[in-house]
Amino acid sequence: MSAGSNRRLVENSTPDSSSPYRVLVPLTNSDEARTLLPLAEMIVSARNGQLIVLHITAIHEGESLTEGTSHSIKFREELNSIMTGILSIMPQSRTMVRQGDEIWDGIWDTVQSERINLLLLSWCIPSGYSDMVVEETAVSEFVDPRLEDPPCDIVAVRVSHTVMGDSGWSAISDILLPSRGGKNAGLALRVANALAQHVTASITLFHVTRKESRRDEDVFVGEFAPVLRGLENITSSIVKKGEIAPAIVEEAKKYGVLVLGAPSRNVNSDRWGGPILDSVAAETEATLIVVKEGRSVGYSSKKVDEPLTVQIDRPLAVIVDKWFAENTYHSREFSELNQLIALKRDQNLSISLGLPALNEAETVGNVIQTIKTTLMENVPLLDEIVLFDSGSIDYTREIALELGVPVYIHQEILPQYGSYHGKGEALWKSLYVLKGDIVAWIDTDIKNIHPRFVYGVIGPLLRNPQIQYVKGFYRRPLRQGNKMVAGGGGRVTELTARPLFNLFYPELSGLIQPLSGEYAGRRSSLEHLPFFTGYGVETGLLIDILEKFGIGAIAQTDLMQRIHHNQPLPSLSKMSFTIMQVILSRLEQYRRIKLLDEANLTMNLVRYGGANYFLEPEEIRERERPPIVSLQEYQNLRK
Helix, strand or coil: CCHHHHHHHHHHHCCCCCCCCEEEEEECCHHHHHHHHHHHHHHHHHHCCEEEEEEEEECCCCCCHHHHHHHHHHHHHHHHHHHHHHCCCHHHEEEEEEEECCHHHHHHHHHHHCCCCEEEEECCCCCCCCCCCECCCCCHHHCCHHHHCCCCEEEEEECEHHHHHHHHHHHCCEEEEECCCCCCHHHHHHHHHHHHHHHCCEEEEEEEECCCCCHHHHHHHHHHHHHHHHCCCEEEEEEEECCHHHHHHHHHCCCCEEEEECCCCCCCCCCCCCHHHHHHHHHCCCEEEEEECCCCEEECCCCCCCEEEECCCCHHHHHHHHHHHHCEEEHHHHCCHHHHHHHHHHCCCCEEEEEEECCCCCCHHHHHHHHHHHHHHHCCCCCEEEEEECCCCCCHHHHHHHCCCCEEEHHHCCHHHCCCCCHHHHHHHHHHHCCCCEEEECCCCCCCCCCHHHHHHHHHHHHCCCCCEEEEEEECCEEECCEEECCCCCHHHHHHHHHHHHHHCHHHCCCCCCCCCCEEEEHHHHCCCCEECCCCHHHHHHHHHHHHHCHHHEEEEEEEECCCCCCCHHHHHHHHHHHHHHHHHHHHHHHCCCCCCHHHHEEEEEEEECCEEEEEEEECCCCEECCHHHCHHHHHHCC
């Protein structure tokens, strides 16, 4: 993950985000600096954060402040020289010097005042193991009672010079990640993945269970299954039964680095170690990185001591964060249309735009004129534009024909298979008509239409061959009376779709607007997917692409602002009902969880008559079309 891609995301997609992720590295000497700063840079780059390097000068009894100041100046000069030679993120780094009687007091004061998220430290050798060839410096012997429940995440490093030698971290080619899940698993995975990406190393996930029962193993596999699918650096997963410490020590002989969590209970008097960790540290020569998740209380941007909501870091969050940073784009990245034309030509691709419509006479003309003029006549990005009407009773079709756009009534396409009402039906049948290798769709009710609504979702497909499907997202103002409320739209998205994705398909939780009507995909993928016929089509496509191709095949693009017709609440209620059906049906298909019953497909809608209320039952059923490639007619057409 490049720092550049993260920076793009922060600037363009999360303008109201809280303060950047801050990593603090306290240093006592130059050896520590050369060991810790490269790892700190990897962690900071992965989170697009800031690095703060702290040198604390302890004032010993009988020593004057002036003497301490001279030491500070000398080390700061040396430190700046080291940082310049090591770090490529100097603009994101700064140094601090503090004087005090207690080193740990200075560290915790800085953690609080600078709103530190992660503290990176050297870890000294446990007493009794001084014969090992490891880093022998540490902060105050790494003993402090506040380590038992730290206010921020902790990463402690014990470097083995036997393993790394003069090459430093670049000597690492394989990383062992022992884990039992739980509180520290997410942080351990983040650190291991940041290191693996930077030095191009592989990660082996290692789980040991003492139990004969499969329950512990099943919990572990369930927590890490998305990780195994979503992180290319994890090349293998090993599960063993037996005693934990001996199993880790034996497996660690094959690896240069171990990353594991600190004990969460029954810790030693140093508030850090424990029987398993001490045994592993004593009996392995690998470089050891031990992590401990802090209290997970955020910091307010207004008051340092004002807590925010509790944040929980889980292994899955690493996947979502990585995807969000790497696969989120902004439409202005693709505004140089000649560059897109060159990519299209080099890949020998054709591109089609389908316009689903139902009674959109007010806006469809401007949509067609804007897109056709810019992306077909001025610049040949699109090879065709076709309108797919679902039975309009206004002048939608006539307007499109007058503007030179072919019009199909979706009920008349492939009539031998019948027809259903709904947008998804029109999209499924449009694949039969459209000819492009890339197929894009946009809604025809957009009042502030701009070419970015099309090139913004096509761009990532031309730029990255791994991406199969791109969703647009935007700010959607909601009209309330005579006023427009910024960000008030997308009610079904926020109240139904995203909560259900977070519950059942959390890999999709990074999608800002999964129900947006602007998206594009590769025909080679879309033709192999089933399509739901109604409002559930977007939800179904996302889940099926996730299951078939993985989260890395999906991207999203910031299309800025979209103004369109806002639907009344009863319509939104029916839309939510269909989306729930889709998610429940996919849970049954992929997870073997039976939740949907035919009897539950009737919804009682609340109606109002004068001063009275009454219920009106209505069957709202999401039907499903098979992958269109399964139709003989489609196969004959595509020969």
